[in-house]
Amino acid sequence: MMSHADVNGLSLYFEEHGSGEPLVLLHGGLGAGEAYGPTLPALAEHRRVIAVDLQAHGRTADVDRPLRPETMADDVAALIAHLGLASADVMGYSLGAKVALRTAIQHPEAVRRLVLVSIPCKRDGWFPEVRATMDQMGPHLAEPMKQSPVYELYARLAPRVEDWPTLIGKTSESLKRDFDWSAEVAALTAPTMLVFADADSVRPAHIMEFFALLGGGLRDAGWDGSGRPAARLAILPGTTHYDISTSPALPAAVVPFLDAPLPQRA
Template sequence: MPLQKVNDIDMYYEIHGEGEPIILIAGIWSDLSGWKTTIPALSKKYKVLALDTRGAGRTDKPDIPYTIEMMADDTVGLMDALGISRAHILGASMGSRIAQAIAIKYPARVTSLVLHVAAARQSLSILKGLLVLSTRFRMRDPHFFDKISAYPPTSASALRQFDAHMAFDSREWLGKIRAPTIIINGTKDAIVGPGKYTDELVSGIPGAKLVMVEGTHFFASEDPFLLINPAVAFMAEVDGRQTG
C-alpha cells in the first residue's frame, strides 16, 4: 500500500500511466476510488497521481483542526517526496479549493488548473444554512459516510474537513493565480450553482475559461467524459503552448 510521510501525516496515493503529471484531488470525505472511471482515460496520456486528502480515505486523520491551505501544503509535500516539480492540478468540489490554494501559494508548481464543480467559497443562504446544520448533526452517525467513500472518514475527521471547506474563501487572492485555468461546472448544480458563485470564480482568475455542462454537482460520476473531454483538450492546449 503506497503511503508517504508528508508533514505530520502518512498520505495514501496511487500513480497510473506515464507522461506529463496530473494530480487528482477529490471532494470532501471522498477517497481516490471516486476517480476509478477517470483514471483509466487520463492515464493513457498522463502520469496520474491520485491521493487521499488528510482526514479521508487511507490517509491519516489527525485530531487537529484542518484548513484548505494545510491540505494544499500536504499535496505539494507529496509532490516533493515523489520528485514531481510541476503538474496539472485537477480538483473537484473541495478539491478545487485545494487546487486554488496550491496555485496561489505555490504558483511555480502548477502547469494548469482544472477546477471542477468549483467555487471560491461556499454559497450561503437560509436554506443552505439549515442544510449545513442538518449535515453536521447527521455526521455523528458513523454509517452516514458508507455510501460516499470506499474508505469512509471518521465522524471526527469528516467534521474537520467540513469546517475547513466551509471556512475557505479565496476571492481576495484569485487575482494572484497565473496558471492557465479552466472551470467545468454543472448547469443544475444545487451546491455550487451557476450564476453568482461560478461567475465570481471565473471573473476573479485572470484569463479563466468556463465550460458549463448540463448536469448536477455529480455529473462526472454519471458520465466522466463530460469532465475528461474538456479537461484533456484544455491541458493539451496548455502543453502545446509550452512546447511550441
C-alpha cells in the first residue's frame, strides 16, 4: 500500500509491506525507501514494514525548512501517531539511522525497539577522511552528481525533479553540522541494536564507545548469560557503509533482535 500522511506541514510518503508487528524503515541520504532493495521484503516476511521517504527524498516533496534529523524525527513520530499506533519498532540506515535515533530520543514513547545501521552518535565518530569529504560537499556538485545512481532514483521518484540542487545544498549544509548525542544515547529506554560493516565509515573505536553508552561491552556476560546487556551489536563481514543496507546479512542479523521478547521494565 502506498500513501501520504500530512504531518508538520509535509506530505510524507510511505509504503506498507507485509503484516504483523509494525516496523518503520528509514533510508539513507539521497535515497528512498525502495533503496533497501531485497532487505525490505526480507524484513516484511513476518512484520508490517512502513517504508518512509523522508523530507525532500523519494516521493516526499521538500518544504521550506532545513534538513535536520531532529525535525525529520518529529515527522516520523507524527506518522506513527497518524497510523494510530501506540508505538513501533524503528530501523534506520545512515541518515535514516540519525533520524531513528532522534525519534527515540525526542519521542521515547513512540519507539518500541530501535535498530541503527552504520551511524555514529557524534560527528567525530566518522573517519577523518569521511568528515573531510562531507566538508567538501556543496551545491556545486549538483550537476556532476546527475551522473550517479542516486540521481537516477531521485529523477524517477521526485515530485519536483528541479529541486535536486536544493536537496544537494541542504544535504551538504546538514553534513557539516557538528553533533554529539552521547548523553542522550546513554539515557535511551528502547532496546537498541547497532549494526556496522566490517569496513565501515565509522571508526571501530567509536563503535565500541557507542555500544558502551548502551551498556554493552562492559563486562563478561557470565556462563548463564545473566550479565548480557539489553543492547546488541552486529558487525557484518564483507560489507561497507555503502552496501550494508542491501546486504542479505542485514535482515539475518536484525530479525532475531526484533523477534526477541521485550526485556521486563523495572
